Amino acid sequence: MKNARGFTLIELLVVIAIIAILMGILMPGLQKVREQARFMACRANLRNYTVVQRMYADDWDGNFPRSFDWLFKGGGTNCNWHDESKNLALHPELAGSCWSYLKSYPKIHVCPTFNIVAKARSCYMCGGATIPVVPQYGYTMNSYLNGDAWSSVPAQYQISISGNNLRKESQVKRPAETFYFSEENTWRISGLNNAGINDTNLRPLPSKMTDSFGTFHKVAASNMDHGYANASFVDGHVEQVNAWDNEGLETWELCWPGDKPAPIF
Secondary structure (H helix, E strand, O other), X not given: OOOOOOOOHHHHHXXXXXHHHHHHHHHHHHHHHXXXXXXXXXXXXXXXXXXXXXXXXXXXXXXXXXXXXXXEOOOOXXXXXXXXXXOOOXXXXXXXXXXXXXXXXXOOOOOHXXXXXXXXXXXXXXXXXXXXXXXXXXXXXXXXXXXXXXXXXXXXXXXXXXXXXXXXXXXXXXXXXXXXXXXXXXXXXOOOOOOOOOOOEEOOOOOOOOOOOOOOEOOOHHHHXXXXXXXXXXXXXXXXXXXXXXXHOHHHHHHOOOOOOOOOO
């Protein structure tokens, strides 16, 4: 009977080299598949937010919630979005006007990609706070809906009804072109914004000196300043948005609820 023949060292090295080559070929593709799955999960989250938009409007005569306290009744400032001690499922006494609708969807509040990025990238800290970044919520509301940002807008451009600033869906001139909720970065980007997510409302200006859409989807980790975000719109659809479009004015233009083009001041 012949002796069983094993692999030689050279043969083992060749096999290992082939496996390494195959892994090098396959890994980028697997990473793209994973990110696409996360991207679709983030978009699905916002589709659920559009359901909440609709339910709130139906219950409140077509009004928008206040963008400052739609999530936290005391306002979404001071790093509440990543403060485990202020998780609203555990502390409903802190909840704002939309929580009674959102609590039925416990897994939609943090985009999987944002969860990774927020923990990995330097955070725009709120008021010097240094609590750990553990995302509890990751979506921000257009602060020009329900008028919370009108103090930033010159009087000649403000939309009002019966002496009050914009409150109702019916006042939005182009609901398919006005975003409601979107994603925001945790860091500043020169020439695009001057703040990362530090609250739960998104208040862009044409000066590009405040907030902007996020830039962390569909892009390599080395180029996180130039990716995409998802946004829900007043009419109920969700789409991909690019903060750099229209010379970096895309966030401002899509937040503006009045006639287009949005005013520049």
